[in-house]
Amino acid sequence: MQAAALSKNNTAAPRFSLRSSELPIGVVAEQLGLTLRAIRHYEEMGLIACGRGPKNVRTLGQSARARLAAIADLKSLGLPISEIVDLLGEDGACPDRLKTRLRAQLEALDARRTAIAGYLSGL
Template identity: 35%
Template sequence: MRIGDVAAATGLTTRAVRYYEEQGLLSPGRTPSGHRTYTSADIRRLRTVSELLQAGLTVSDVRSFAHVLDSAPLRDPSGAGEPDRCDVAEVAQHRLGELDQRIARLSSIRDGLASQLTNRFGDLFAPAPAPGPAPASAPVSRPGNCPAADGT
C-alpha cells in the first residue's frame, strides 16, 4: 500500500505520515526502488498514534513507549510485559499531572479576574452566562448601555 492510500485510510496527511516516520513512530517497508510500502499493521499503529496525540500526549510521549504500541493489549491478565506497562503508565501520569497543574493555574487566573471585575465594577459586571441559547420568552438584560457581543 502506498502513502496516499495510508493517509486516506487513517485520515492523516501524507506529510503527517512522513513526520511520524521521521520521529521513529513508524517504520514502513521499502520497495527495491525505495518507495515506502505500508501494511495493515502500519495503519493500526498510525491510528493509535493519532488517537494518543488527540488525547493530549505529545509526540515525545508516544515515542517513549512506541515499542509497546503493537504489543498485546495493556490489560493482559497474564501480567506479561509488566515493565512495558510501567513505561506507558509513567508517561500518562506525568502528562495528566501537567494538565492538572495547567487547569488549576487557569482556574486561579479566571477566579482572580472575576473577583477583580466584581470588586472594580460591582453591579456592572455580570458573569457570562453558560453557553447555549437563551429561552425565547426570557428578555436579555444587559446592565447600563452595554451592547451585546454581536453589537446589538
C-alpha cells in the first residue's frame, strides 16, 4: 500500500482535489443530517444538481448545498416534499408563497396547540 505524499508541513496531501467549493455527497449528508439516498432522490427530482468528482462521486457546490439545507429545513418544519418542490421552484425560493405557506402552517399549529391545551385543562 502506498503512503500518501507528505506536504512541506508534514501533513498527508490529498489523493485528489475537488474545486474548493465542491464537497463530496457523504460530507454534505453528514453536515445536514440527511441520508445519501435522500440527496440522490432530490437530485433525481431535479431539486438540486450534483457534480461529479473522482471515481464519479457526487459532489455539491455551495448553491446546491444551500438549496439542500433549505429543503432539509422545510422538511423538518413538516412540509411535504411535493410542496417544497413547488415553493422553491427551479430558480430558487418563491419568498412570498413560502412566507404565506409558513404562516398558514404556523396558524394551524397555533390552533392545534390551543385545542391540546383545552383538552388538557379538562383532564
